[in-house]
Amino acid sequence: MHEDKSETVMTPDEETKRPARGGVSRRNFLQFAGAVGATTAFVSKARVASAGNGWTTSLDDFPKEKLVGMYRTMLKSRTWEDTFKELFLAGKDGLYGAFHMSIGMEASSVGTISALREDDYIASNHRGHSHLIAKGGDLNKMSAELFFKQTGYNKGFGGSMHITDVSKGILGMNGIIGPQYLFAAGAGYSAKVRGTDQVAVAFGGDGSVNNGWYYSGLRNAALYKLPMIAIVENNGYQIAMPQERTNNLRNLSDLGAGLDIAYETVNGMDVLAVHTVMQRAVARARAGEGPTLIETKTYRFMDHSGLAGAKPGVLGAFGLPYRSDSEVRAWIAEDPIPKLRRQLIANDIITDAEADQVVAEVKQLVDDSIEFARSSPLTIPEAGLENVFAGTSVAASQFVGI
C-alpha cells in the first residue's frame, strides 16, 4: 500500500503520473465555460451565437447532409472511444497500451476536418482518434490497431497513439508533441510543388504551442505562403498542468499577430462556429494567401490518458486531483453532440427518431469494428524486424548467434 503510493505518486512513466493539484485559479476556464453556457442556451433557426469568438453562424448556411454528417461523425468518434473506454474498464479483451480520448472535443476535430476535401492532409497528435474518424478513418482498422492485431492500420506496430492512413491524407497521429507543424508545412510545400490546391492541417494541444517546431512550422508557412492551417485545441490542460501556467497569452492564437498571419480563437464546443472559421482558413489557403492559426477552446471530459476517474456508463472523469468536478460538469453542459442534436431537431432538420436512427447505425458500425478486431489474428513476433527499411528485415540481435 505504501509502496504503491510512492509508485503512483511519481514514476518516470508520465502517463500514469498524477501530480498533486497546483492550487491554481480556474477562473479563466470557468469564465469561458460560463460564457459558452450563456450563449448556446439560445437555439434558434435564424442565428446561433457561437460564444467566445464573436462569430455567429446560422444553420441556414449549411445543407442538411452536411449538418447530419457532422452529427454522425461526432457521434462516431464519441461512440467508438466510449466503447473502448467501457472495454478497458471492464478489463475485457486484455487491452493494453496508450489511450488518449478526445471525448468532449469532437466539435473541434469534426468542425475543422469537415471543411476539408478528401485529398487534403492532416497531421495529428497523441489525441487524434477523432481527427482520424473525421477524415474518414476505417473503424475496423482503428479498432484492430487498438487490439494490436495484424489487421490494424499499423499492423500492431503502433497502437492508439500512432494510427496513420496515408491513402486518406492522414499523415498520422504521433507520440511526440510538435512535429505536426513541420510536417503540415512540408505537406503544404509539397502541394505547391505538385501544383495542387491541397491544404495541410496540423493539430496540436495547448501544450504544443511552446515548442520550437510550432514556431518554425507557422513561420515558414507564413514566409512561403503555404496552404497550411494550425489547429490548437486548447482543452485547458497539459496532462495535469493548467494552460494558464504554461504560456502568458490568454488566447493562444494571438501569436499570429507577431507572425503577421491570419489567426482566430473560436468556441471549440460549437461545431458550426468551428466549421465557419475553418472554412475561411481553407479558402485563404487554397487561394494562396498563406497559413491561418486557429485556437479552439475546448475540454476533454476524461482524464489525460487512461481511465482514472472514469466509471462505466458515466460521461466524464471525476475526482481528479488537478481539476474540480464542477468545472467538468460546466463543460459537459456544453457537450457539442447533444447540442447539435438539439439544434437540428429544434430547427426541424431531423426528427428525434431520425437522430436515434443515426445513433443506432453508428453503434452498429462501432460494434462491428470491435468484433473485427477481436477475431483478427495477433501479430507474429518476428514481424517486429520488418518495416525498418522497405522490403528487408533487420537482424535478430537479441540472440547470440555463435
Place this chain on the structure above:
Amino acid sequence: MHEDKSETVMTPDEETKRPARGGVSRRNFLQFAGAVGATTAFVSKARVASAGNGWTTSLDDFPKEKLVGMYRTMLKSRTWEDTFKELFLAGKDGLYGAFHMSIGMEASSVGTISALREDDYIASNHRGHSHLIAKGGDLNKMSAELFFKQTGYNKGFGGSMHITDVSKGILGMNGIIGPQYLFAAGAGYSAKVRGTDQVAVAFGGDGSVNNGWYYSGLRNAALYKLPMIAIVENNGYQIAMPQERTNNLRNLSDLGAGLDIAYETVNGMDVLAVHTVMQRAVARARAGEGPTLIETKTYRFMDHSGLAGAKPGVLGAFGLPYRSDSEVRAWIAEDPIPKLRRQLIANDIITDAEADQVVAEVKQLVDDSIEFARSSPLTIPEAGLENVFAGTSVAASQFVGI
C-alpha cells in the same frame, strides 16, 4: 583556375562560400538607409532625431563622461577590429581562423551594453568582439586569443568566435546561432533565484530570429517575467541572404506583439537612440516587469567573415556579389562613430583635439595588445586534452598504444 572556381563557388565550408546574388530588391534597406540619412544629418544640441523608431534623444540627458565613454568604446571596438583586418590583409603574423567583424555595428553593441551594470550578463554570438569590448573585455587577452596563444582569453582553445570572460558577466561568444536566448533567459532566472537585480542580455543577428531557441528564450522570459533582454542586430544579411527573404516581418521586433512582451525597433546607427531604448528595457527588467525585444537596424560594412572585398586602409568591403556598393556607401554615410564625434564637437562637449586624443589613446591600447599577443607563447599541443572535464585530461587516443 577552373578548379579554383568550382571550389570557391561552393564548398561545405560556408565561411568561404559566396552564393551568387539572389536578384532580390534592396528597397527596404535602401529606404531605411535613406530615412536615416535624412534625419541624422540634422545635428543640434537640443534634440537629435533618431530615425526609424520615432524616439528622439537629447544630448542633455547624458553626462559628458557617458558620451565620451561611448565614443571611446565604439572607437576601441572599431580600431581593434580594423587593426586585425589590416594584419590579416598584410598576411603577417600567420593569423588564421574565423573572423567576423562588427565594423559599422558599434552603436548597437555600445548603445545597449553601456546601459548595463558590470555585474549584468551578456550572451553573445559569432559577431561579438564589439559586445565584449563594450562589456569591458581585456584587449590583450582578446588579441592573444586571435593569435591562438596561451595567454588568450580561451588559452587558444576558442579563437575569435568563442571569446568568453565569465568574471565580467560575458557568458561568451558562440559559433552556433540561437542558444544565446536560452542562456540569457537562464541567467535571468539565476538572478531571480539569487535575489539579485542583475539583467541578462542576448545578442543575435537577423538570422537568429528564425530559430526555436529564440522563441523559447523569449517566451519563457515572458512567462516567468525574467530580467532578460534580446537584442536582434538586424544588419540586413545572413551571410549573403538578404533578411527580407528569410522572414515575413518587416520589423523583426514585431514578434513581441505575439508574445505579449515589450518590443521596439530602433535606429542601430545612432548610439544615443539605442541607449535610450535600452535604458527603458533595463529599467523594466530590474523592476521585474519581464523581457524586452529590441531590434537594432544596422549594417556590417565588411563581409560576413574574413576579408573578401576589403582593402588596406579602406573602410568597408566592396564588390561583393550579394550587395551593391552604393548600398554600402549609403550605410557608411551613417557610420555611428564619426556621427557621435560630430555631435560631441558641434555641441561643445569635447574639442576636436580632445577627440583626437581619445583616438590616439585607443590606438595605443590596441597596438599594445597586438604586441602582447605577438610575444606570447604558442599553445602546447598536449593541452588540447585538458579542460574537457575539470581537473583531468582525456586519453591521447590518436596514438595506438600497444
Place this chain on the structure above:
Amino acid sequence: MSNKNSTYAILEAIQHEMRNDPHLTMLYEYQRPVAADPLGNVIDLYKEFGDLRIPDWGPIDEEWLLGGAAGIAMTGVRAISHLPSMTTVRCFELVFNQVGKLRHMTGGQVNMPLVVWQDASGRRPGSAGQHADAGQEALYAAIPGVKVVIPANAYDAKGLFTAALRDPDPVIFFQYGAAINGVQIDVPDDPYVIPLGEAAIRQEGTDLTIVGYGPAAVEINKAAPDLKSFGISAEIIDPRTLKPLPIDPIIASVRKTGRLLVVDHGHESHGTASEIIARVAMAVPGAKFGRSTFPDAPPPGAREMIAWMTPDAPKVVEASKKMMQP
C-alpha cells in the same frame, strides 16, 4: 533505511543538496517531484523549496528545461534539468554543441554544474515508436565533455545522483522505468556518494563475464539463479557509469573468464555493447565475445513483438549457454 524506490531515493539526494545549497534549482515538466517511501514519508520538493527553485509551472519545452538550466548553471547556480522519457534526445544538439563543449572551448572558464535527469521508458509493450525506447545513454556517452550515469537500483540511484550533484561537470543521469523498483535494496536515509566511474561487481564467477546496466542489469540479475542451476559461473558486472567507463574491472574479469557477454536494451549497432567489446578486444586478445541487444528496429507496440525482441532473463540464460559452447 528502507526499501525505497529510485525516485524517492533521488528526491532524498536532491532534498539534501538543496538544503545545503540555497540556490540549487530544478526545471522540470508537468511531473511535480513528489514521492513517498514505504514507511509513508513524503518528500515534496515543491512544498519545501517553493515556486522559484522548484517551479511547478511551465511549458512543455525541453529545450528551455535544458538550455535554461544551462544558463542557470553557467552563472554559478547548480541546476537540474528533468526531462520526460519520450524526449531522450530532444535537446541533443544543446548538449553536444554547448553543454559538453563550453568548458573546453573557453579554455576552462565555464563551469557547468548541471545534472540532466533523463527519464527513459525502456522496452515496454503497448507504447510503440517513441515511448518504449532504450539505449540513448550511448549517444550521450559519445559526446565529449559530459558524464553519463545509469543506475539499476535505488541504492545506486541515490549515491550516483549525489555524486552528480557535487560534480563540476554536466552529468546525464538516465532513470529507466525498470530501474525504479528494479532490484529491491535498502537505501540509507543519510546522504552518501557513489563515485562516477566505479563499476559494481554483482557476482563473482570464473566461466563468463556478463556486463549490463540499467534495464539489462535488472534482467541479468533475474537470470543469475538459472545460470547457477545450469552450472555456469558468471561474473556479473554493472558498470553504472558509461562515461567515464570503468573498463578495467571488465578487462580484469575477461582475462579471468575468457568470455564476455554484453547485454543491452539499446540497439545492436553503435550501442554500448560495441564500445565495451571493442575495448576488451584490444586488451584481451583471444577472448570470446557476444552481445545480446534489442535489434536495430524501433520498438513495436504489440506485446508479442517487443517481448520477443527484448533481451530478457531467459534470453540472457540462452545467450550464456551459447557463449559456453566450445
Place this chain on the structure above:
Amino acid sequence: MSNKNSTYAILEAIQHEMRNDPHLTMLYEYQRPVAADPLGNVIDLYKEFGDLRIPDWGPIDEEWLLGGAAGIAMTGVRAISHLPSMTTVRCFELVFNQVGKLRHMTGGQVNMPLVVWQDASGRRPGSAGQHADAGQEALYAAIPGVKVVIPANAYDAKGLFTAALRDPDPVIFFQYGAAINGVQIDVPDDPYVIPLGEAAIRQEGTDLTIVGYGPAAVEINKAAPDLKSFGISAEIIDPRTLKPLPIDPIIASVRKTGRLLVVDHGHESHGTASEIIARVAMAVPGAKFGRSTFPDAPPPGAREMIAWMTPDAPKVVEASKKMMQP
C-alpha cells in the same frame, strides 16, 4: 569525364534526378547549389529548376529544412535537406523519433524518400568548438531506420548520392570538407549508382587491415606509399556506408591479415571504430585490434593542438608499425 570535386559531382547527380523527376525538391540554407567543373561547366540548380524546387531564400532554421523536407517526402515528393556543417545534430531528435521511425511505427505505410545532405567540417584548425567536428555519422548510424553514407572522393559521392536519391528510405549523406577535393579521381558525366552498403577495397594486402572512411580514408590514402616503403602490406578498406555496414569484406580481410586498425576522425568512445572492432572481434577470435581516433575532446582552435590530436597520415603510419610489432 573530368577531375570534378565532390560538390560538382553531387550536383550532377541531383540535376540528373531532378530532370527525371518533376517534383524532387531541395531545401537548403544560404548555400545556393552552384558549382563548376575543371572544364568550366557550371551547374546552377536554382537557375535550372527555379524558386520552388530550389528555393533560394529561406531562414536559418535547420529544423524546418529537415522537418519540412520530411513533410514533403511523406506526401510522395522526393526531397533533399541540405544542412550546414556546424549543425550536424541540430535536427537529431527529428531524425531519431520521426524520420527513422515512421515507416516502422505505421506498419510500413510511410515512405520517406529523403536525403539529408549533411556538410561536415572535419578537423580544421582555427575554427574550434562547433566548427571543426567529425564523427557524427556514427550517431546517426545508431538510429534505426536511417541509412548513413560517407564518401571519401567525388566518384563515390556521385554514385552514392544517386543511390540515395533512388532509395525509398531516408539516407544521411555526410560530405566532409576533406572529401571535396580529397582523392583526385575522374568522375563520369553520365549517371551511375554505387549501391549503399558496398565497401571499396582500396588496396589489397596481407599484413594488416586498415579501415577508415571520409577524412580518415583520405589520410590512409596518403599514408599508403609510406606503409609500402616500410614493408607493410596493408589491405585498405573504405566502407563508404556505415548503415548498412559492409562488415563481411572487413571480416574476410582480418581473417587473412590477423590485424585490424581502424582510423577515425570521430571520437574515441562510442565511435565507428568501436562498432567495426566489436563486429570483427566476435567473428575473428584471436585477431589483434587497434584504433586511432580523435580524442574524447572537442576540437581546440589552435593549430598545434588540433593537428596533434588528429589521426593524419604520419599517425596512420606510426599506428601501423605498432600493430605490426609482435
